[in-house]
Amino acid sequence: MATHFYNTSTSSTRNGTVDSQVESNSRNNLIYGQHRCGKGRNARGIITAGHRGGGHKRLYRKIDFRRNEKGISGRIVTIEHDPNRNACICLIHYRDGEKRYILHPRGARIGDTVVSGAEVPISMGNALPLTDMPLGTAIHNIEITLGKGGQLARAAGAAAKLIAKEGQLTSLRLPSGEVRLISKNCLATVGQVGNVGANQKSLGRAGSKCWLGKRPVVRGVAMNPIDHPHGGGEGRSPIGRKKPTTPWGYPALGIRSRKRNKYSDGLILRRRK
Secondary structure: OEEEEOOOOOOOOOOOEEEEOOOOOOOOOOEEEOOOOHHHEOOOOOEOOOOEOOOOOOEEEOEOOOOOOEOOOEEEEEEEOOOOOOOOEEEEEEOOOOEEEEEOEOOOOOOOEEOEOOOOOOOOOOEEEHHHOOOOOEEEOEEOOOOOOEEEOOOOOOOEEEEEEEOOEEEEEOOOOOEEEEEOOOEEEEOOEOOHHHHHOOOOOHHHHHHOOEOOOOOHHHOOOOOOOOOOOOOOOOOOOOOOEOOOOOEOOOOOOOOOOOOOHHHEEEOOO
């Protein structure tokens, strides 16, 4: 997706950018409404995920992460913006009449053909088992559990690398730097996810972030002691603790939060950076 820079007419549009994409008509079986929880609250009405609320209404696009149209080729008809993710999506028309959305592979254009299944060509956008891919292949939309659908490397610009095969398992280097074992029968899509410039987008003003459903963030040191452990003091005072904490007193900023003795610990060869 190309990035469009605003012509500077006001201070809010200076250095602002926006993605230019191709929009298409709605499909009743692929696009539908979704319920959004108000301001990150749980069933008890307590805010458990902060800085959420408001934002523009969104329609959910049903994405085909499983790629289970085995052996049936499909043609890319449109490349569209998805408000629910930073990656773009493609509408695929398969030969059997099926229509599905997939993640847009980098470099794919309208009119290109994609196919999934075993022993398919190693080309951009094709989905096939890891055992049929050569070492060094860049992949995305990787399954962890066979048949569940892709769960890894789905963000804009993400790509993992197949680095080894041994027995029933393969070793992948994920975008985070983690090296992990995955079953050789799991599916993955060849190539890198498109819209690689998503992290360089400039919103330009605070209101643009509010449109995304993200509410303002206030520093803990600017609060009162009753509101945050960092709060209080005279003037610009430090946090008053050896280490920073969350509003509920748990360690913050750099403390690992992964569970101990997790079931997948044995599959991780090297931790992420």
